[in-house]
């Protein structure tokens with residue numbers, strides 16, 4: 001048994017391990033730990049060791065996830081699954097993902113030190129690939145755990161042309177056995193994840209933690225607007241059919257329409273004007289739209305309204321209009337009873353409970369195909385994530401981990 005728990009402040013303890021895990025990175029700014037890389041292997045082995053110290057049976061599974069089991073008082077499962085991901089984007093911070101893994105691990109270490117077993121087991125998972133940075137896949141780890149690891153994942157390639165299948169072999173895994181990572185529904189009684197908020201809501205509210213209501217659904221679309229490029233000096237303003245101005249109006253409509261729906265956000269993240277010259281009225285413009293909402297009905301209504309508005313703007317300005325929907329991902333609601341139990345847990349640690357949706361995707365989206373899910377967010381400084389500037393305080397981490405432990409110890413399943 002390590003002296004891990006000798007550090008009495010849970011927040012400091014967990015953050016110290018986030019630092020230790022954060023040092024396992026490709027050289028460069030911040031943390032870069034990609035799926036099936038040597039850094040992934042080293043981080044996984046480190047976490048296995050920590051899990052064993054906390055009284056868990058731990059292993060690296062067939063997809064590269066780390067799975068640690070703390071058995072029920074009767075000896076086995078079923079298991080309440082908790083954890084987060086251990087992979088990162090390029091030049092990431094130390095907390096997006098690892099904070100959830102290490103807070104969950106800390107909860108189990110605490111129970112183990114008190115020789116406390118629960119009527120159900122606890123399974124802590126460090127998911128191998130949530131960000132999808134290396135292969136442009138997402139949720140590969142949780143898709144393996146939920147039996148959804150298909151050929152699209154196996155065949156995905158990184159920028160060097162290495163497929164997931166080949167990288168698995170290089171990592172020491174046998175791709176033929178990936179199905180063995182899948183859990184049976186009867187062995188799992190829920191999934192709960194602690195994660196940094198990655199947004200500014202908790203900081204603005206002055207709260208260390210928040211209860212997540214749902215992982216927002218997403219629509220992504222590309223719009224194309226076309227007319228004919230022309231000379232910037234010779235065409236009078238009243239005689240132009242400028243697709244960039246149509247795109248600009250559409251971008252403002254995205255802002256206006258998204259603002260009229262509850263818990264809905266819309267973003268134009270990319271606009272390209274062709275030919276893209278200082279003295280030419282553009283002939284063709286493409287722009288992307290990313291629309292997210294806690295409620296699917298709101299998202300579909302907002303999207304339909306936006307399409308109608310965009311067509312009308314294009315028609316009025318005399319430019320051709322095309323729209324392609326490239327992603328339509330349903331919202332993933334947290335189980336209402338888990339939300340209630342998490343609210344109780346948060347209040348138990350002396351914090352007013354605030355409910356908020358997650359605008360970012362998480363492993364819970366894949367886990368929801370297997371079991372009911374719940375989440376708790378921890379405030380992060382200025383809402384910054386996916387950056388070495390990611391920052392949390394030990395007090396907030398302690399509040400989050402205490403609420404998570406309270407949730408686990410008092411977990412009633414789905415009432």
Ligand SMILES: [Zn+2]
Nearest residue numbers: 085096097130
């Ligand atoms: Zn994350």
